[in-house]
Amino acid sequence: xxxxxxxxxxxxxxxxxxxxxxxxxxxxxxxxxxxxxxxxxxxxxxxxxxxxxxxxxxxxxxxxxxxxxxxxxxxxxxxxxxxxxxxxxxxxxxxxx
Numbered sequence: 138x139x140x141x142x143x144x145x146x147x148x149x150x151x152x153x154x155x156x157x158x159x160x161x162x163x164x165x166x167x168x169x170x171x172x173x174x175x176x177x178x179x180x181x182x183x184x185x186x187x188x189x190x191x192x193x194x195x196x197x198x199x200x201x202x203x204x205x206x207x208x209x210x211x212x213x214x215x216x217x218x219x220x221x222x223x224x225x226x227x228x229x230x231x232x233x234x
Contacts, residue, residue, distance in 0.1 A: 145192035157223035
């Protein structure tokens with residue numbers, strides 16, 4: 138099973154977003170583990186993740202995540218993040234994996 142980590146400042150907004158992404162993944166029959174994490178504790182989880190998505194407000198950390206060994210790091214578009222567009226974000230996850 139593929140694992141995806143979604144990060145923002147505190148993990149609250151991404152927790153809501155992850156719930157929506159999981160619902161869409163379920164309707165598509167995808168076996169994917171997605172979890173939310175605040176950027177402050179994300180380093181504890183990146184070694185297990187097949188992909189890391191960053192909220193636009195923490196997109197500045199993309200290079201640091203890559204240098205720390207995170208695989209397939211992407212920044213969620215501001216539009217998709219603001220509208221909680223789970224379908225588009227899941228499409229992006231599928232293209233990464």
